[in-house]
Amino acid sequence: MNYIVMDLEWNQGNPEKEPELADMPFEIVEIGAIKLNKDRKMVEQFSELVKPQVYHELHHITRKLIHLQMEELQKGRVFPEVCKQFLDWCGEEEYVFCTWGPLDLGELQKNMDHYDMEPLTDRPLKFLDVQKLFSLAFDDQKTRRTLEHAVDMLEIEKDIPFHRAFSDAYYTAKVLEKIDREEILRFYSYDTYVKPQSPETEIHADFGTYVKYISRVFPDKQTALEDREVTGCRCFKCHKNIKRKVRWFTANGKHYYAVSECDVHGFMKGKIRIRKTPDDQVYVIKTEKFITAEEAKEWKDLAEKSKKQRREKLQKRRGLLDSILRPME
Numbered sequence: 001m002n003y004i005v006m007d008l009e010w011n012q013g014n015p016e017k018e019p020e021l022a023d024m025p026f027e028i029v030e031i032g033a034i035k036l037n038k039d040r041k042m043v044e045q046f047s048e049l050v051k052p053q054v055y056h057e058l059h060h061i062t063r064k065l066i067h068l069q070m071e072e073l074q075k076g077r078v079f080p081e082v083c084k085q086f087l088d089w090c091g092e093e094e095y096v097f098c099t100w101g102p103l104d105l106g107e108l109q110k111n112m113d114h115y116d117m118e119p120l121t122d123r124p125l126k127f128l129d130v131q132k133l134f135s136l137a138f139d140d141q142k143t144r145r146t147l148e149h150a151v152d153m154l155e156i157e158k159d160i161p162f163h164r165a166f167s168d169a170y171y172t173a174k175v176l177e178k179i180d181r182e183e184i185l186r187f188y189s190y191d192t193y194v195k196p197q198s199p200e201t202e203i204h205a206d207f208g209t210y211v212k213y214i215s216r217v218f219p220d221k222q223t224a225l226e227d228r229e230v231t232g233c234r235c236f237k238c239h240k241n242i243k244r245k246v247r248w249f250t251a252n253g254k255h256y257y258a259v260s261e262c263d264v265h266g267f268m269k270g271k272i273r274i275r276k277t278p279d280d281q282v283y284v285i286k287t288e289k290f291i292t293a294e295e296a297k298e299w300k301d302l303a304e305k306s307k308k309q310r311r312e313k314l315q316k317r318r319g320l321l322d323s324i325l326r327p328m329e
């Protein structure tokens with residue numbers, strides 16, 4: 001499998017002069033990429049400018065960030081041509097996209113949609129977020145660093161300037177080359193620009209220490225939370241139905257937690273995040289992992305506390321309602 005390390009530069013509208021298009025707030029103006037072979041060695045490169053069709057002035061942020069002038073961009077070709085060339089360049093062999101951070105693939109697909117191009121995928125797109133992998137391999141496993149920080153830390157030679165699509169793809173590829181533990185490369189991310197529309201296109205990913213489920217789209221939160229796949233509890237190691245120890249609870253209405261117990265594998269914590277789609281439907285991202293007995297106890301306490309707080313809030317509201325209604329009697 002090849003690795004397509006990709007970076008995009010994009011422009012946006014100046015609100016007063018060029019209002020942003022809802023379907024494409026960010027117009028891609030440059031695509032840069034490096035192809036690595038299965039041994040993660042650089043084999044090919046891609047670099048093309050895109051001639052803007054929507055926003056005809058560079059936004060001041062873009063101008064500061066990417067060191068590009070509109071005159072230069074005018075020498076590029078239109079997005080559908082460049083994008084098609086890029087996708088052809090990616091090749092027939094199996095590959096995975098790799099980007100620094102989670103944003104590029106969403107913007108790529110948004111731009112492709114704007115020009116009615118054939119979609120890249122019919123489900124969330126698996127990719128490697130090298131910014132995340134860098135943190136897993138060399139840092140504290142959660143902080144997101146800048147690309148330049150990673151390059152400095154790994155003592156990669158800075159032989160070309162940053163913040164152009166090609167150079168950022170090049171340095172991202174250099175960071176990816178430096179990851180020396182193969183198991184780190186198992187930690188795929190999923191771009192959810194395209195949401196699952198049916199059970200067949202839902203995502204069930206097993207990362208060894210935890211599992212992730214990306215559900216199909218539901219009309220609303222209530223329907224999602226009634227779905228058995230969403231709230232069911234099966235041990236992800238032995239796939240048996242297991243006992244619920246703490247029922248799904250939420251403190252903020254967006255994140256839900258539950259704990260269950262497998263006789264063989266111990267306590268398993270589930271977390272559900274409710275995500276909205278642009279047309280106000282919802283889908284769910286559920287992660288499950290095993291936790292210790294002490295942690296299970298902490299979650300149980302937290303659930304009780306949250307239940308109590310909710311009850312108190314409800315009572316307070318009722319009391320308030322009573323005091324408003326009483327004078328009217």
Ligand SMILES: [Zn+2]
Nearest residue numbers: 235238262265
């Ligand atoms: Zn089990």
